[in-house]
Amino acid sequence: MRIRILVVDDHELIRTGLRLRLQGEDGFEVVGEAADAASACAMIGEKSPDIVVMDIGLPEQDGLAATRTIKTRWPKTRVLALTGMKPGTVARATLLAGVDGLVFKSEASDYLVRAVRTVMAGKVYFSPEAATALAPTLREPPPPMPATGEGKIDLSARERSVLKGLAEGLSYKELAAELGLSVKSIDTYRARLVKKLGCSSRAALVRCAVRLGLVSL
Incomplete structure (x- = not known):
């Protein structure tokens, strides 16, 4: 064939x-x-x-x-x-x-x-x-993430959506269109994620998203 x-x-x-x-x-x-x-x-x-x-x-x-x-x-x-x-x-x-x-x-x-x-x-x-x-x-383990409450990460539903999209490789423009937000808002959410998760790079954000079960390999 x-x-x-x-x-x-x-x-x-x-x-x-x-x-x-x-x-x-x-x-x-x-x-x-x-x-x-x-x-x-x-x-x-x-x-x-x-x-x-x-x-x-x-x-x-x-x-x-x-x-x-x-x-x-x-x-x-x-x-x-x-x-x-x-x-x-x-x-x-x-x-x-x-x-x-x-x-x-x-x-x-x-x-x-x-x-x-x-x-x-x-x-x-x-x-x-x-x-x-x-x-x-x-190979690299996910960076340690601050926890709140019963060991859970304190992310809003919107922050999780932004993290998932970034981990999947969406550009700011694509993610903004998908979530009905402005590109500036996506950048703001990303800054919040970096602060909350201690992830300064996109690769680190990907690892955090995998650990949280938002994306899988």
Whole structure:
């Protein structure tokens, strides 16, 4: 059975390179290309690909937000994320968005084909650079958090919603739209969370969210 692939990247040259690399493999078929999230979703409905090779840094709606949409509307469709961003919390945010794998673009020529086959076998795949970026935040224990009452963290429902969204990799703008708040309000809530939880970085906020059961790995 052939693996049907949709390539999504806003740079035509990169899309062409990915298409040529993938369609040259036995059992692979590139059924379409898209330059943005909206076009990608429309093409998924039309072409029914098995897997979407998704650039994270798309214009307007980024690849992580697009992944959440895809996983909601087409839960059987696999998503393999690509990124040229610097390693860091991007690996954790990508995982929390629901992708099935992550490959840094600098490694795509070596690991892209293996990643597609691994993901289509029902496993999660991280290229060496992605795995290295993710490992520290997985190993590092959550920072100690102040407790109130019966050992519970004193967070309001809104603060929990903001923490969950930040941990899932939403931008301030996306989170503000989802919660019906201003970007300035999101920044204010984040400052409150940093003070209450002792989490100064986004990676630390992710670990706190995992500990509180707001997100899972």
